[in-house]
Amino acid sequence: MEKVITKEKKISSRFIYFFGSFGGILFGYDIGVMTGALPFLQTDWGLQNNATIVGWITSAVMLGAIFGGAIAGQLSDKLGRKKMILLSAIVFMIGSILSAISPNDGQYYLIAVRVFLGLAVGASSALVPAYMSEMAPAKLRGRLTGINQTMIVSGMLLSYVMDFVLKDLPENLAWRLMLGLAAVPALILFFGVSRLPESPRFLVKSQRIDDARRVLGYIRDNDDEIDTELAQIQETAAEEKNVSKATSWGTVFSGKYRYLAIAGIGVAAFQQFQGANAIFYYIPLIVEKATGKAASSALMWPIIQGILLVVGSLVFLAIADKFKRKTLLILGGTVMGLSFILPTVINMLMPNASPMMIVAFLSLYVAAYSFTWAPLTWVIIGEVFPLAIRGRASGAASSANWIGSFAVGLLFPIMTANMPQDAVFAIFGVICLLGVWFIKACVPETKGRSLEEIEEQGANRK
16 A cells, blocks of 8 residues: 555655646647638638638637536536547547548638547636636645646747748648648646546545545645645535435526626636637638738737736736735726727727737737636636536636637627727727626626635535
């Protein structure tokens, strides 16, 4: 027995936190890769004037992710977080390869494959924050859960760089390689996660108390801390067993949990309906519309956006546990809303203003988003849901996030084909300001509180 424990002790906390959040790479790579692949795919398949098909190809991943998040969240309560992350890595590898070998003019094949790929992306977006929040100590949870966002934006930047490197290849080869190379980080994720321990809260819920204690030993400083946290987890788990409908969807929105469920799912939905992915998926086409230059020559802009996102995520890691969650979300949402609305106001007052002005304001939006709503959404999702509903509620939040992403990805090219770009972004700006109101009215402050303390706060607000 002692030999087994000694061997398991070689799993360092840094390794656990790194690969626990590495699923964000898959999420980010697939968000970003279509940005560069789309101009080449449009030319190769003659889709320049077919905004509907372009929207469906782009947003198909999000459609699959809606279901992937909900299914993975539910299954993770039965099978564990680790097994479901491993399964999502396998699905992602298969989907990436199938995308790369799409038949010529196979628009509907590619849409179907990207829906399948989206199951893995949605699963990753639901499971990684839940896993990281259950592994991280309360005092570092914002920072460690925020690593997920750093992984997401690093995956996006990686995809933007790969798009730029591959842009001089023949069109039909360039976009296929861009999509197919997503299998590489999925393979790395699979082998990394295969060495990770299961979440201690899931282990307690599964009556594996000794295993839970051993896992806490990897990631907590001393025996007293381990004993205190294990006792808290056991107490909460015992209470949840007395909830007669603990396995039903109705429980998620029952009186005891409603406040926290609405808070987490609402934040997840607002993050996407605020329009961030319109920029990340379509920035070359946005620049093309503003300047008249071909989108395939504007692939440096995604890299600029990616750098802003990575820098912002690192800023968040530095400040995550120094400022209140709500303060950062309110600040970010306000700047984001004004960044979308001001170009419309300026164009009304100065009709001859430079068309690149909107791109400058979009960069300001990305900078504000990068260290507020982008990482904090996943921190809130990881923190706010009680143990009894965490798997299902995390899945529901992920699905709400992907519904917003799907709607934005599908409708943005259609909207910009029928109305001015600045008017479209002004609509997103109003949604950003509504998100600020939601944070003020409906979301609890979770900084520095244990998951059990947050659950108690929610119960008092039922």
